[in-house]
Amino acid sequence: MPTFTTAVKDIVRAIPKGAVVTYGEVAAVAGNPKAARAVANIMAHNYDPDVPCHRVIRTDGGLGGYSRGGVARKCAILLSEGASI
DNA sequence: TAGTTGACCGGAA
C-alpha cells in the first residue's frame, strides 16, 4: 500500500503525452479528492525526472508553477506536446 | 508535539 506521495508520483508519471490533469484530479485518483494542496506541496518540493509535473495544472486553466525552469518553460512544454491552456 | 506553509479548490460578495 503506497503512501499518498508515492501514489501521486505514480499517477503523474502515468499521464500520457499531450494530456493535462488538474491537481484535484490527481488528488482524487490518489485517494483524497480534497488533497489538491498536498499534491502541489509534493510537486513543489519533490520533483522526479520520471514524474512529468508539467502536465499537472490548476482547474482554472492556470499552469500553477514549475520547479524546473519556471511557468514559461512549462507552458512551452505543454504547447510542444499539443496540450491546450 | 504543535504550528506554519504552499505549484489548490469551491463557494460567496
Place this chain on the structure above:
DNA sequence: ATTCCGGCCAACT
C-alpha cells in the same frame, strides 16, 4: 465577470 474567504492535506521547522 473578478475578488475575497474558508477549508482540506502532506511536508517542513
